[in-house]
Amino acid sequence: MAEAKILATIQRTDTEQLQISVSEYRGKSYFNLRIYYTTDDGATWLPTKKGVTFAPDQLDILSDAIEEAKKEFMAEAEE
Numbered sequence: 001m002a003e004a005k006i007l008a009t010i011q012r013t014d015t016e017q018l019q020i021s022v023s024e025y026r027g028k029s030y031f032n033l034r035i036y037y038t039t040d041d042g043a044t045w046l047p048t049k050k051g052v053t054f055a056p057d058q059l060d061i062l063s064d065a066i067e068e069a070k071k072e073f074m075a076e077a078e079e
Contacts, residue, residue, distance in 0.1 A: 004032065017045065029056055 004023035011017050012035070021032045034051030038044060054062055 015039070019045070019047075030054065031056065031059055031062075 004019075004021040006019055006021045008020040009017050010020070016035060016037050019032070019034055019036050021034075023030055023032060031054040032051060033053075035048045036045040037048055038046070
């Protein structure tokens, strides 16, 4: 498997983060959201089984859902 390209990282705790990345597996590209953990103060981050992988043709669905969520949160903030 090719090295994943990390697009963003969201820190959850001192020892846990969500990594958003793209990678290739068996010749196909994927978009990944996965929880990683560290036991050495962040020198090494290891993947957990907690995560989800999307094929490129599913990204429009994910993007639409994120946009809809942003609208919902903005509407709540205005109330």
